[in-house]
Amino acid sequence: MQIYLPIAEVSVNAFLLLGLGGLVGVLSGMFGVGGGFLMTPLLFFIGIPPAVAVATEANQIVASSFSGVLAHLRRKTVDLKMGTVLLVGGLIGAALGVQIFNYLRGLGQVDLLVRLSYVVFLGIIGSLMFVESLRAIRKARAGTPPQRRKHGLVHALPFKTRFRTSGLYISVIPPLLIGVAVGILAAIMGVGGGFIMVPAMIYLLGMPTKVVVGTSLFQIIFVTGFTTLLHATTNFTVDVVLAVLLLIGGVVGAQIGTRIGTRMKAEQLRILLAIMVLAVCGRLALDLLLEPSELYSLGGGGHG
């Protein structure tokens, strides 16, 4: 069934969009990532104009994250206190990120920057997670008891607070800084930032994996909600029909994904996420390295 999108001004298959939404929704619920880093390139591929794809994707992430977070709230796997700290950092970071983005657009080549940052960040995070979770799985097989968390820099800073859900007693400065960093990257790369947030919470803050997913989703809702409003008011590029189709698939997928996620071992979950991140990274890297079949591309007028 073909459907005409009022803002994107293209006609696409409705079932294709529902399917894409569902697939990305499952991943979102399983791993606590918004799925934007997967969905946005997919939307480009089916012919949605990039500006519309990025803005609408933000709106869709709000829906799937909200659906996911409700499921996690019921399981009490959301650290609201930690989420709020991360969120404050995230909003500051997003505002900063938009400034950086505009500055770089003035210099040109923002397109390349976005792609390169995808490749670099996905590559680093993917390989780190892959190696770490492989080691964890091997250790679990060998039967050695899990190591106690070490006391590092995270525990030496002032403004210590107790995060009861996460079972942590750490300073608020590291989560705040992580929030800012993720917010900046999210604004530049046009995604929720879950794929950076999740590993950062696991490896830098030492939060338990089960809590990480819900908390990340909680924070993503607000950051992407903010982004959606920003896009809607400045660029008029949020396509609500496209968003509705994606999010119908997305919210159902997120529910299924959350249930799959709670049945799986943390190490397995992490290794799967790592493989996925590496696959997307490889795909983007190939685009940069191989000679494209069409050397020319069209863009809207007015900006070089």
Place this chain on the structure above:
Amino acid sequence: MIRAALLFLLLALPATAEEVVAGLSQNRISITTSFDGSEILVFGAVKREAPIPQDGPLHVIVTVSGPSEPVTVRRKERRFGIWVNTDAVEVDAAPTFYAVATSGPWTEVIRDVEDLRHKVSIPRAIRSVGLGVTGGEDFVEALIRIRTREDRYQLRMGDVQVSEATLFRTSVALPANLTEGDYVARFFLTRDGRVLDLHETVIDVRKVGLERFLFTLAHDQPLVYGLMSLAIAIAAGWGASAAFRFIRF
């Protein structure tokens, strides 16, 4: 003086002795939610008061053009091992849709001078003055190539059927990814490559119903639209969550 004017009029008269009368199957295209492209049937006749002249065959050209917009064309080059956009060319105005149908091979239906004057062929329909970069034509060619692949630009030679040197008909397929606006349909009557007569009519392409409502809201009340989008997202997220809890427990 009057005699000279009359003489001039008499001389000029044969040029307009043949006129084109044309119609479209629809003058208005409504873009609804289920819009999936459209086909316009174009038909017409040659009106003349004298017997059919014998100097050269009669040809008909039909063009349909969508609203024009500026376009930036970028070219990639390998730098430090990766492919990056290097040169860019700003094309002043390129139609978002352009279809040309002729009744014969291009060189027979219209002369280059006439093409230049009336901007009939696809490269002429694109306005690209002062491209600045050497090899700017490559960029315009790329623009045409990309849009032709998307069915936005169509050149169909020999697709207009002319019968008895009087009646003609063709059809123009409009793709699904149509931009809103006034589409201009032009009918050229040519003989020996010279344009005898030209007729123009407008096809009104508009979004209607829900499409219209959302488009207007998004541009006039962006904040309301943005909040509405968010509300829908939150409601859908909650709805799915509630529905699943209901199913499971």
